[in-house]
Amino acid sequence: MDKKSIIESLAREANIKGGFNGTWLYAENGEIVSKGAIGWRDPDNKLPMQEDTIFEMASITKMFTATAIMLLVREGKLSLDDELTKFFPDYPYPGVTIRHLLTHTSGMPDFDVEELVSPILKGENRIPSNSEMINMILATGEGPACAPGEEFCYSDVGYTLLAQTVEEVSGMKFEEFMKKNIFEPAGMKDSCILHTRRDGVPSDRIARNMVLEDDGRYVRSDLSELTADYVVGSDGLNGCDYLYTTIFDMFAWDKALREEKVLTLEEQKIMYTPGVLNNGDIAGVDEDDEDEEAYAFGWGVKNEPEIGLIVSHSGGMPGLGTWFERFVDADRVLVFLNCRDYLDGRAYWGFESALEAVARDKEPEPIQSIEDVALKDPNKSKWESFCGKYDHPDEAEFIIEEVFMKEGELYANAIDDEEDSMTFRLYPIGEDEFGRKRGLLKVKFGDGCLVIDDMTFKKL
DSSP states (O other), X not given: OOHHHHHHHHHHHHHHTTSOOEEEEEEETTEEEEEEEESBSSTTSOSBOOTTOBEEOGGGHHHHHHHHHHHHHHTTSOOTTOBGGGTOTXXXXXXXXXXXXXXXXXXXXXXXXXXXXXXXXXXSSSOOOGGGHHHHHHHHTOOOSSOTTSOOOOOHHHHHHHHHHHHHHHSSOHHHHHIIIIIHHHTOTTOEEOOHHHHOOOOTTBOOOEEEOTTSOEEETXXXXXXXXXXXXXXXXXXXXXXXXXXXXXXXXXHHHHTTSSSOHHHHHHHTSOOBOXXXXXXXXXXXXXXXXXXXXXXXXXEETTTEEEEEEEEEETTEEEEEEEETTTTEEEEEEEOBOXXXXXXXXXXXXXXXXXXXXXXXXXXXXXXXXXXXXXXXXXXXXXXXXXXXXXTXXXXXXXXXXXXXXXXXXXXXXXXXXXXEEEEEXXXXXXXXXXSOOEEEXXXXXXXXXXXXXXXX
16 A cells, blocks of 8 residues: 555545645654645635644643643652642632543533633733633632533643643743643654734744635634634633644654653553543443543543554644544554635545544545535425424534525525534435535435434424
8 A cells, every 4th residue: 555645645635625724744663654735824825835834733732731740740749639729729629630630520510711711801801811710710600510520521621720730830831841841852843832812923834723704715713703702712721722833743742752752651551541430431432432532631542453552632723623643552643734624524524534544554435525425416306395494402402493495406594513603505415315515414304304413303
């Protein structure tokens, strides 16, 4: 298998079909097999993507925050089972330990970061700092969602508290601690913690995250009316995001871990051990999905019989999607960084799936867009009967409110899980079955109803 040529071809196809705009790197046994860049790093298509383009990494930052905690454990400055109230007496949830925060099992409410930062951003016209997180939590007046260790609930807020713990215990600013103790020893020469919306963009090598507006234009995420409040308001936080780096530095990170430059193999083993809930269940794993990743200390973890231990993390912000994966036993590493909302969801996820296949020595499926899978000459005789308004189950997260015809095609008005309204075309992909360009949504029409993910929406 010529992996280099295959990956380069996949990247080109994904870019053409609106599924990828960014950089990638794949390596085996310490040697780069394929690397590259495609697309643009600005919304005006003036700055071509380069292999050394610097990206915001979003939640991939969490593995580095967890690493900082492990270094402080090594120094004896804290214990994984220390309660957070030991360092922050005003923290309102007793019994929550460092381990709980690392594994997203603290039992804290599922805080919306935008809602936490909004009073300061809008009321005081400034971006709050990470040191204000506990006060922001206190201002909500919310009690715990459950007892510590009872449930797994992914939490950016938990990792901001870990970053603040690093500052409290080390006596150093989080940014400086990470640079001195992790990035420099690992040889990550272009890596740092940055707050570009608060402090400015120090280099034009930094990619701008680009959101696709309703009118089809790309706009920087911090300038879009759709996303600016969240993107700008959260920019002063640490721990959950705001590592900026390159594909080459992430390759260096993999090498540094293998060579024990930052963490020993024994410390890494601890970090790759999934969290365990009070009832013995594994954190992050749905008992109905055996293939799902468990969650450990800033890493998703799984074992595959043919390739061994795999640890990984994704990252996402408006206009940004990142992925980093280490094949620990097989000595492989995969990273790809995308800084534009994809035009076609199938092309984006198809590209990721194809890279995953190549990394496992399997032939990848071709990259497909919705146009590739849509029926070329559909029978539209029943489409008018699908039109109308629909009721929905209370538990539905994605809601189609209305279906209508426009210029001979079928469209839907919908509300997503973040309560954002949208209108999109429904593409016929089967008998009475339709898909959406921007996602993997499947809608099947029945007698006086439509079905999404086994949920039935009745026609009004």
